[in-house]
Amino acid sequence: MDYFKKVxxxxxxxxxxxxxxxxxxxxxxxxxEKIIYAIPIILLILPSLNSLIGDICTVLTSRLTTHxxxxxxxxxxxxxxxxxxDFIGLLITILLSLLVxxxxxxxxxxxxxxxxxxxxxxxxxxxxxxLSLFFCLFxxxxxxxxxxxxxxxxxxxxxxxxxxxxxxxxxxxxxITFIIIFI
Amino acid sequence: MESQDTKGKIxxxxxxxxxxxxxxxxxxxxxxxxxxxxxxxxxxxxxxxPALLSLRGNLSGPFIAxxxxxxxxxEFNSKSWIENVLSTYALSIVTACLIGIFSIMLDLFxxxxxxxxxxxxxxxxxxxxxxxxxxxxxxxxxxxxxxxxLAFRYGFNPNNVVNPIMTAVDxxxxxxxxxxxxxxxxxx
Numbered sequence: 001m002d003y004f005k006k007v008x009x010x011x012x013x014x015x016x017x018x019x020x021x022x023x024x025x026x027x028x029x030x031x032x033e034k035i036i037y038a039i040p041i042i043l044l045i046l047p048s049l050n051s052l053i054g055d056i057c058t059v060l061t062s063r064l065t066t067h068x069x070x071x072x073x074x075x076x077x078x079x080x081x082x083x084x085x086d087f088i089g090l091l092i093t094i095l096l097s098l099l100v101x102x103x104x105x106x107x108x109x110x111x112x113x114x115x116x117x118x119x120x121x122x123x124x125x126x127x128x129x130x131l132s133l134f135f136c137l138f139x140x141x142x143x144x145x146x147x148x149x150x151x152x153x154x155x156x157x158x159x160x161x162x163x164x165x166x167x168x169x170x171x172x173x174x175x176i177t178f179i180i181i182f183i
Numbered sequence: 184m185e186s187q188d189t190k191g192k193i194x195x196x197x198x199x200x201x202x203x204x205x206x207x208x209x210x211x212x213x214x215x216x217x218x219x220x221x222x223x224x225x226x227x228x229x230x231x232x233p234a235l236l237s238l239r240g241n242l243s244g245p246f247i248a249x250x251x252x253x254x255x256x257x258e259f260n261s262k263s264w265i266e267n268v269l270s271t272y273a274l275s276i277v278t279a280c281l282i283g284i285f286s287i288m289l290d291l292f293x294x295x296x297x298x299x300x301x302x303x304x305x306x307x308x309x310x311x312x313x314x315x316x317x318x319x320x321x322x323x324x325x326x327x328x329x330x331x332x333l334a335f336r337y338g339f340n341p342n343n344v345v346n347p348i349m350t351a352v353d354x355x356x357x358x359x360x361x362x363x364x365x366x367x368x369x370x371x
Contacts, residue, residue: 003263007270011245012277018241019278022234023285027293029233047236048208051354054244055204055347059197062248062342066255089193096194097201104209156248161241168237 010157018165025169032176039117039179045105049126050171052101053133054164056094057141060086061163064145065155075146087138094134098127118183125178133170137163196339200347207351211236211358218362223371224303227290231312234282235357238316241278243323243353244346246271250331251341268324272317279316283309302371311364318360323353 063086067073072082102123109116116122141163145155219228249267253259286308327349334341364370 001266003266004270004273007245007249007267008273011270011274015241015274015278016281018237019234019281020285022237022241023230023282023289025237026230026233027289029229044212045209047212047354048205050236051204051208051350052201055201055350056197058244058248058346058350059343062251062346065248066252066342069252069256085190086193089190090197092190092194093197093201096198097205100202101205104205108209154249154252156245156252160244160248164244165237165241168233 006154007157010153011161014158014161018161021165021169025165025172028169029172032172035176035179039122039183044108045101045126046172046175048101048105049130049175050168052094052097053130053137053167053171056090056134057137057163057167058160060090060138060141061145061159062156064141065149068145068149068155075149077143077146083142090138091134094130098130102126121182125175125182129171129174129178132174133167137167192340193343196343197347200344204347204351207355211351211354214355214358218358222365227286227303227308228365228370230289231282231286231308232361234285235312235315235319235361236354238275238278238319238353238357242271242275242316242320243327243349246324247327247331247345247349248342250328251335251345254331254335254341264328271324272320275316275320276313279312280309282312286312307368307370310368311361311370314364314367315357315361318363319353319357322356322360323349326352 064073067082067086068075073080106116106119141159144159148155148158219225219232222228246267250259250264253263253267287305290303290308327345330345330348331341334344
């Protein structure tokens with residue numbers, strides 16, 4: 001049962017923290033109900049935005065972990081060709097996915113006859129939110145993976161739960177903050 | 184495999200899975216809105232749901248990543264998989280209990296509406312996340328293991344392909360299992 005113990009021991013603390021953050025996200029959304037309902041497209045695509053940034057972070061973490069285990073990235077905070085390839089690959093993926101998400105969101109909004117306030121500003125806010133999160137979380141995940149790997153821990157167990165919950169909390173937080181600033 | 188992926192390959196493998204994820208999540212969002220609005224206890228349920236949806240990141244995501252890592256580094260076997268599954272279930276029960284306890288605290292101290300007026304009981308608030316998470320994992324674990332194995336067998340990197348697809352599967356089935364749990368427990 002060594003594998004079981006290792007996974008449970010490494011994950012339990014972060015899972016508790018992440019669940020707590022998930023609940024905070026729920027409270028934050030319910031507090032800002034009026035803002036979200038005033039701009040329906042945000043409400044419509046929020047679950048997808050959460051999962052988009054969460055997915056990309058999960059893919060990045062699992063890739064970084066595997067790189068560290070097989071030695072294709074040295075356990076040092078330094079630029080490498082492998083890291084650049086991963087960064088560009090995931091950045092292109094997130095931009096393309098965002099484009100699809102926005103098109104789908106707008107199609108649904110138009111087909112349901114919901115008015116869109118300042119569509120270009122909303123578009124700008126969505127892109128700004130996702131890109132800000134991607135850049136910050138990329139740096140955070142890279143440094144954290146190396147730190148945890150050096151400590152002999154599996155970054156998958158700690159970082160994936162933490163970063164997806166962080167993304168679930170930060171996405172609505174940044175979106176609403178930018179809406180308050182720009183609209 | 185991992186060390187040879189170019190940026191083109193990353194996009195090629197991750198983007199189609201991400202499209203599936205986006206469509207699945209939009210559907211999950213629509214279903215969730217349609218289902219939850221009909222319940223009297225909507226205000227407390229809407230607080231539980233983001234925590235339940237974060238299960239993909241808390242439990243399924245690491246489970247998938249551990250399985251794909253084991254496949255790639257050649258350490259995948261039935262013993263490690265069973266222990267991986269057991270640890271995921273053990274963590275899910277702890278997580279579900281905490282979500283339930285925290286939602287009771289929120290209702291008692293913040294919302295002050297559902298338990299006091301006996302619309303929903305404390306036991307029900309604990310049992311809802313436990314059943315919903317266990318049901319979801321019972322679908323998610325076999326599906327993700329099968330997809331991981333298929334991806335690996337056919338030369339795809341499981342890290343790129345499986346996670347985004349499973350996000351959609353997990354989110355969609357979390358909503359469905361949540362709904363079935365509410366029906367089973369007779370939540371108003």
